[in-house]
Amino acid sequence: MGQGDSGFAARVHRPVFRTAPHTATIDQVVKLAGGAFDTGQVPERVERTMRATGVETRSFVRPPEELFTRGAGPEYWDATADLLAGLAAEAATEALAAAGLAPGEVDALVVTSVTGWTMPGVDVRVIRLLGLRPTVRRLPVSTIGCAGGLYGLIRAREQVAAHPGSRVLVVAAEAFSTGFRPGDTGTPAMIYKALGGDGAAAVVVTGVADPRPGVAAVELSDPLELLIPGTEEHYRLTADHRNGQIGFTSTAEAPLAILSAAPALDAWRAERSPAPAFHVAHHGGPAILERTAQVLGCGRDGLRHSWDSLREHGNMTSVSVLDVLARTLDDPDGPAPGEEGVMLTIGPGVTVEAARLRRVPTA
Template identity: 30%
Template sequence: MKSFITAIGTANPAYGFPQLKIAEFMSDAVSMNEEERQRLFTLYRASGIRHRYSVLPDFGTAFKYSDFFKPGDKALMPSVSERMALYKQEALPLSIAAIENCLDQLGSFSKDKITHLITVSCTGMYAPGLDLDIVQSLGLSHSVNRTCVNFMGCYAAFSGMKVADAICKADKNAVVLMVCVELCTIHYQKSMNWDHILSNAIFGDGAAAVIVQAEKSSALALSPELFYCDLLPEGRKDMAWSIADFGFEMTLSSYVPSMIKSGIKELTNNLLSKLSYKVDEIDYFAVHPGGKKILEVIKDELEIKKEKCQQSFDVLADYGNMSSPSVLFVLKKIMQDLQNDLSSKRILSFAFGPGLTMESMVLEVVPSEFTKALEDDKEFINIEAV
C-alpha cells in the first residue's frame, strides 16, 4: 500500500520585512557600535534571505508600534509565559489560513473525510492544545484521531509525515491532515551571544498544511517511497533548542554546515541504495532551507546542479528558515512547477535538527489523471496519423 500527498497549503503572518530592515532593528536593540553593526549587516547580506515574516510588527518598526519587545535591558524582555500566551493567540489563525489554502486546492473536498489530525510545532505549547482548537475551528468530528509532534525542531515535518504514511498504509480509508506551525520570532533574544545573533538573523514565522490520503486523487500527488534517518552525535551541542527564563533559546553554531557536509553523502547513499537509485536519477532535491551555507554544502557535496534544488534557495530568500514548515514550502513550490508535467519524477528531501538529526525521504511524483489522459490522447492521435 502507498500514501499520497495530494495538497500542500502555506500561510505567513501579516507582518513582512526586508532582511536589512530587520538588521536595523537588531543592531539598535542591543546598541551595537559601528564595528559590530557592520559585522551584523555583513551577516544579513550574506544570509541568502531577502524577506521574512513575523506575527509581531516590532522587527520593522524599531519599537514604535508594539510593546512586546521593549527597549532596555534583558529584564524587560517578555517571560516564557507571556510568549506562550502570544503563541496561543497567533498559532491557531495562522494554522487555519494554511489549512484553508491546502483544502482550496482539492475543490469539492469535504472536511468530513478527515480521519486523523497531526499537529507539529516546537515554538509553543499549551493544553488543551492547538489540535483541539483546530478541531473546533474547522468543525471536525470530535472523534478524529489526534497526534501531536512537539519540540523536535526543523526536521519535525518528517516525523509527522512518517506517522501520516503509516496511518494511510494501515487504513485504506484514512485521510490525514498534518499542520506545521512555528512562531520562531516570538523567541527573539536580546543578546550579543553569537548563537542568538545567528538565530535572530535567519528565523521567520509560517505554517504549512498537508493532506495525506490512502487513495490517490485525480490531481498530481507525491507518494513517499522510503524514509531514512541518521544521527551525527558529535553535533549534539552545535544544534540545540532549550527553554530558558526569557523564551526558547536556539543553539546554532557555525560548525553545523561542515558537520552536515561530513554526513550528507553517506546518508544519501544509504537511503538511495535501499531503492537501487543513483543521485543522478533524482529530478528534484527538496532541502530544508536551514541556511545558505547548508544548501550550498549539500549542492556541492552531492554534485547536483542548482536548478535541481532552486526551490530551496527561493524559499530561504522569500521566507527565511521557518523551522518545521519550511521543507513543506519547498515541496509545494515543486508541486506547482510540476502541474503540467506528464512524466513521473522523483524527489529527494532532507531536513536537519537537534541531535544533530538528519532526516531524508524519497518521493515519487505521480502525475494528475488529467495530464496523463492528455498524454494518452496525444499518443493515440500520433498513432492514428501514422
C-alpha cells in the same frame, strides 16, 4: 512499520502555505537589532554576517518593532499559538477543499510545532477551528524542529499504512520569532534574528488508490530517519531565567552535520535507481544548503526552490520544506509525472529525515 514496509507509498497532495501578518525586510531587521548595542547600530562585521544569510524578507506573528524590543516571553505564548492555529486552519481549509474533503472526513491529524510552551497545544486549537471529529487520531510533535515537515509526512504515511483508507491532515505551524531575545548580541543569536521567519502550512496525505481530481501530488515512500551520534549540542533551545524568554543557538559545527550523514544517505539512495531527477530540501541557511547540495550531488539550481523560499520567507523551521514542495509542484519546468526525487530535512538532534518521491499525474 517494519523494514519490509519501506516501499509502501502514500499520496502527498500539494501543500498550502500561509504567511504571518507582519512583514519585515532585512534592512528593517538590521536596524531594529541595532537597538541591543550601545551604539544603537549593529557592528559592521555582524551586519555582514546577517546579510550573508540571503534572507530578504520574512513575516512575523507580531510587529517587528515589538519583537526586537520586548521579545516574546511567556505572556505571549497563548496568543501566538492561537494565531498560528488560525493560519494553519486557513491553510488546511484550502488544502481540504482542493482535495474534495470535508473536515469531518479527516481521520488523523499530525501537527508539528516547536513554538512556545502551551498546553493544550496547537493541535487542539486546529481541531476546534476546523471542526474535526473529536475522535480524530492526533499526533502532536513538539521537539523535532526544522526536520518536522518531512517527519510529519512520514508519520502520516504510517497512518495510511496502518489504517487503509485514512485521510490524514499534516499541519506545520511555527513562529521562529519567539526565539529572538532582544538583548542577546551573540553571533548565533544575531544570525537567527536574520534567518528566522513565521508561518504555517497544511497538506493532505491519502493512499495512492485515493486520488483527488485536479490536485498536484507526489507519492512518498522509503523513509530514512537518522539521528547523528554526538550532535546533541549542535542545535538547542536556551532560556533566560530572568524573564522566561526562549532563545535558539547552534555551534559552528552544526552546518557540517549533514556531511556525517552522507554514508547512510549514499547507501539508502543506492538501493534504488534511477538517480533522483529532483530534490526537495529544507534550507536552514546558506551553509546548510550548500552542504546539502554536496551530499545530494546536485548543483545550486537543483535546490533553487529552497534558495527562493529562504530568500523570501526565511527559515520557518518545519514549515519551510512544505513551501519548497509546493514550489516544486507549481514549477512548469519541474518534475514530470513518473519522475522520482528525494526529500530531505535536517533538525535538532541532529536529525536527518529523507524519503523518496515520485511525481504523479494530476488526476
